[in-house]
Amino acid sequence: xxxxxSNATLVDGTGADRRAADVLLDGTVIAxxxxxxxxxxxxTGAERVIDASGLVLSPGFIDMHAHSDLQLLxxxxxxxxxxxxxxxxxxxxxxxxxxxxxxxxxxxxxxKIAGWNDNPAGFDWDWRTVGEYLDRLDAEKDGGRIATNAAxxxxxxxxxxxxxxxxxxxxxxxxQQQMQDVIRTAMEEGAVGMSSxxxxxxxxxxQTEELAGLCRTVGELGGFYAPHHRSYGKGALDAYAxxxxxxxxTGCALHLSHATMNFAENKGRAGELLDLIxxxxxxxxxxxLDTYPYLPGATTLSAILPSWASSGGTEATLARxxxxxxxxxxxxxxxxxxxxxxxxxxxxxxxxxxxGVQNPELAGDVGKTIKDIAAETHQEPFDVFAxxxxxxxxxxxxLQHVGHEENVQAIMKHRTHTGGSDGLLVGAKPHPRxxxxxxxxxxxxxRDLGLLSLEETVHHxxxxxxxxxxxxxxxxxxxxxxxxxxxxxxxxxRDTATFENPRQAADGIHYVFVNGTAAIDGGKPxxxxxxxxxxxxxxxxxxxxxx
Numbered sequence: 027x028x029x030x031x032s033n034a035t036l037v038d039g040t041g042a043d044r045r046a047a048d049v050l051l052d053g054t055v056i057a058x059x060x061x062x063x064x065x066x067x068x069x070t071g072a073e074r075v076i077d078a079s080g081l082v083l084s085p086g087f088i089d090m091h092a093h094s095d096l097q098l099l100x101x102x103x104x105x106x107x108x109x110x111x112x113x114x115x116x117x118x119x120x121x122x123x124x125x126x127x128x129x130x131x132x133x134x135x136x137x138k139i140a141g142w143n144d145n146p147a148g149f150d151w152d153w154r155t156v157g158e159y160l161d162r163l164d165a166e167k168d169g170g171r172i173a174t175n176a177a178x179x180x181x182x183x184x185x186x187x188x189x190x191x192x193x194x195x196x197x198x199x200x201x202q203q204q205m206q207d208v209i210r211t212a213m214e215e216g217a218v219g220m221s222s223x224x225x226x227x228x229x230x231x232x233q234t235e236e237l238a239g240l241c242r243t244v245g246e247l248g249g250f251y252a253p254h255h256r257s258y259g260k261g262a263l264d265a266y267a268x269x270x271x272x273x274x275x276t277g278c279a280l281h282l283s284h285a286t287m288n289f290a291e292n293k294g295r296a297g298e299l300l301d302l303i304x305x306x307x308x309x310x311x312x313x314x315l316d317t318y319p320y321l322p323g324a325t326t327l328s329a330i331l332p333s334w335a336s337s338g339g340t341e342a343t344l345a346r347x348x349x350x351x352x353x354x355x356x357x358x359x360x361x362x363x364x365x366x367x368x369x370x371x372x373x374x375x376x377x378x379x380x381x382g383v384q385n386p387e388l389a390g391d392v393g394k395t396i397k398d399i400a401a402e403t404h405q406e407p408f409d410v411f412a413x414x415x416x417x418x419x420x421x422x423x424x425l426q427h428v429g430h431e432e433n434v435q436a437i438m439k440h441r442t443h444t445g446g447s448d449g450l451l452v453g454a455k456p457h458p459r460x461x462x463x464x465x466x467x468x469x470x471x472x473r474d475l476g477l478l479s480l481e482e483t484v485h486h487x488x489x490x491x492x493x494x495x496x497x498x499x500x501x502x503x504x505x506x507x508x509x510x511x512x513x514x515x516x517x518x519x520r521d522t523a524t525f526e527n528p529r530q531a532a533d534g535i536h537y538v539f540v541n542g543t544a545a546i547d548g549g550k551p552x553x554x555x556x557x558x559x560x561x562x563x564x565x566x567x568x569x570x571x572x573x
Contacts, residue, residue, distance in 0.1 A: 183226060
């Protein structure tokens with residue numbers, strides 16, 4: 027089908043000045059980009075004409091930190107992302123996802139990240155390798171294809187669990203080589219890089235030397251490393267420095283996931299992080315980063331535990347919480363010394379808000395902080411914490427209210443910044459960033475605050491992340507590029523999702539095309555699912571189709 031978009035204000039994703047343009051979509055590609063008024067329906071043979079007067083035409087937005095790994099397959103309408111203009115997502119984040127796995131690892135990972143992705147009964151887990159997972163994304167199954175395009179990072183924590191289990195310990199030389207071989211295979215099957223979750227078990231048990239070996243393999247294949255590093259709180263700068271040194275020493279490109287400076291210790295210290303990054307960039311280290319435009323973070327309640335308490339998986343962790351002596355050690359770590367799971371910071375119970383639970387009997391706790399629940403039930407906050415973890419089998423999601431606006435704004439202006447929602451799509455009250463990240467950048471931060479120009483903001487959300495992903499013919503409005511495009515009203519675009527009502531579609535987004543198919547049409551979802559798995563190919567570029 028040919029669609030002529032006429033009289034649009036074109037913001038092409040390069041950062042160049044806007045201009046008036048006509049754009050012709052022909053099937054899955056952009057067939058023409060010319061000055062406004064140059065194309066007609068008769069001259070192009072277009073079956074449809076959209077008069078885009080007053081609207082901005084931009085590339086589809088690229089979510090560089092998505093947790094849609096399972097929800098793309100379970101809830102295929104994927105309205106949360108399509109409604110904010112996202113056409114491509116990067117999955118496999120924070121070192122924990124569903125491929126590559128064996129049966130035992132899959133069972134452990136499913137429980138471990140149920141708070142991120144749910145753990146639906148009766149779902150067909152018909153893959154084990156990265157290639158098979160990407161095939162599943164492309165399969166005409168369970169109602170059709172996926173709604174957005176998706177690239178994948180091989181998750182280091184999952185790989186470690188498959189080779190070494192979920193317990194602590196250093197790998198033998200044979201285990202180290204096995205992990206590197208698994209990662210090499212995963213990338214040969216289409217992964218674009220590797221992620222880590224270095225405040226999540228078992229990934230956090232990896233020492234720098236272990237990570238360096240993995241990064242060398244990733245770098246040799248032209249991929250990049252996307253770590254959730256060891257601390258975003260106490261010791262955050264040291265944690266960032268470790269990742270930068272890894273990149274410098276191994277030659278593996280680095281993409282810093284949800285690059286924030288949180289907790290009281292880091293208020294006003296974003297400049298120190300940016301100086302660290304700029305110094306490395308000036309030395310030739312290849313670094314990019316992503317952020318979400320909100321203050322609170324989101325994770326699982328079990329992440330607050332010290333790493334030693336989470337060793338061995340769910341049953342081992344629950345046994346430690348049930349043992350009085352071990353429970354007392356956990357409490358000491360969480361409330362007195364600050365656990366490594368909580369970024370080295372003492373848990374502040376009034377900042378930990380329950381966002382979702384697996385056990386329906388705990389539904390009344392959603393929207394309350396641990397401190398609130400403790401006051402209501404006349405218990406100590408730690409006892410509430412341990413009780414919820416036990417009754418919910420570690421499946422509880424939380425919001426963590428620890429951010430600083432001045433840090434958020436400083437980091438999002440950086441020359442290598444990209445947008446990532448870090449959006450969790452499950453739970454009764456998930457973080458609104460899952461629905462509002464991209465319109466919030468364009469509305470609140472660009473238009474209302476003037477922090478970045480419209481052209482700069484679109485570049486941060488499209489062309490720049492496309493370059494990091496080495497996307498072939500995506501991320502810009504150019505002839506012969508994939509027809510992933512968004513039409514939005516720059517005067518009205520805004521996020522409407524709130525912490526009280528997080529599942530709210532954005533205002534001002536009129537059309538979203540994924541591979542030339544309208545997924546949002548006149549502001550309404552069409553139900554179309556035209557997304558594709560995007561795989562790293564042997565030429566180093568990332569595109570649809572088998573290698």
